[in-house]
Amino acid sequence: MTMYARTIPIAAAAHSKDASFEYLTTRKDELIGWARKFSIFPYPFVTACCAMEFMSVSASPYDTDRFGAALPRFSPRQADLLMVVGTVTHKQAPVLLKVYEQMCEPKWVMAFGVCATSGGFYQNYAALPGIDKVVPVDVYIPGCPPRPEMVIDGIMQLQEKIARSSHPIITKSF
């Protein structure tokens, strides 16, 4: 099983004297997917202690910019990836849903840490038992809090998912 995204197959023009790229062949879905997977601007919906780990993974030692996912947009309308970092309470669930609904397609959601994934150890009146009760989730990252390596792995799996999915932007005329 290949874990991570293939690079775009590039065929150099065989007859070119200087071996420069004169054309390349790829699938249109793959081309769009390749472009999109390296520009996932996150919107951090940060509610709890996982924020510390989010800061750590964003900062230079781990550097999510390598995956094109470093530039946090503080308006959901400019973001591609909703990172739900921390516990979401029932009182907060309407806010989360509103943020999600404001995001433009294409959009993806990451459940960062065990509380966002399942409610974690908060099985009580206050906490939402997993954000997937309210918004659809693309990638779950376990851990309390997750190690930066796990977050990076999650981002890479999301990239893989983006690269493999079909992109409705592609029509007959394109």
Place this chain on the structure above:
Amino acid sequence: MASTLLDTLQQELVPAAGPAALSHGMLVFTLAPAELLPTVGRLQREFAFDIFLDVTAVDWLGQTPRFEVVHHFYSTVHKLRVRLKTRVPEADPCVDSLVPLYGSAAFMERECHDMYGIAFHGNADLRPILLYEGFVGHPLRKDYPKQQEQPLVPYRT
């Protein structure tokens, strides 16, 4: 200094406030609901307990009276804490509000009302502060089902 003040408090307040106990250097009084406001007034005026620290409750499910409302005060002059316990019945769980004495009581009484359903006479604003409008019941009461949720957003299926 602290021990002499404890002695004074014990002698001055015990007739009104019932038997006192010493717990970790903190004087603990058990009061009847009607004695709460006068006792707190005396603590504030005569004994310089100028900070209202906290109000919470304990749910002794199965005992009567069921609830115990617990107030904590601190004196920045004497560097001393005092705890007042008031038992209230399940049928009428209400005590006097301390808002006339300490402004900070307003929010803390709202929280206590959220979590235990204790009513505070004289607190005009007992809207939910940590819970939300429409929440039924009081989640820190022992008979509230542990995992009962009251979601505001319908769940995806």
